[in-house]
Amino acid sequence: MTLDDLAAIIAxxxxxxxxxxxxxxxxxxxxxxxxxxxxxxxxxAIIEAVRDDRAALTREAADVLFHLLVMLHSRGVALADVMAVLDERQGRSGLAEKAARDQRGRD
Incomplete structure (x- = not known):
């Protein structure tokens, strides 16, 4: 199953x-x-990561992904739009991307 598959099921x-x-x-x-x-x-999921329980973290991560997609759907945000933002960020360092966001917030 892909995230696209899951988003389609939610829709x-x-x-x-x-x-x-x-x-x-x-x-x-x-x-x-x-x-x-x-x-x-x-x-x-955070709790299970701290506990270092891989099986429980895996289950909770699945719940996080599912509920993230439900939340996005509830606000009309398409997974493709989120993926486009991630794609746009490729090729620049995380530090440069964060600095650009911080600068936009000050303008």
Whole structure:
């Protein structure tokens, strides 16, 4: 499975009956709830990384990716748009990219 596959599944399930689909139920609760759930999953992944439990971290990372894509969908942000930003950043160092963002914030 790719992230594109997962994003397509989320888009498909978004229109499902919330009583029969966790994804539809979460999306029906709105973007704020989707963001909250993403945050919870991210914290759980951090905890497992600190504990050095590879199996648990792997499961939590899957939850993080899933809930990130749900959150993006809830705000109408396409995975392709996120990937385009990452592609745009390729070829420049992370330090140079951060400096450019910091400079834009001061302008």
């Amino acid at each position: 498909q399930r978004a229109g499902a009956d919330p009583e029969g689909s966790w994804t539809a139920k979460l999306l029906a609760k709105g973007p704020e709830k989707c963001a909250e759930k993403f945050g919870e999953e991210a914290i759980e």
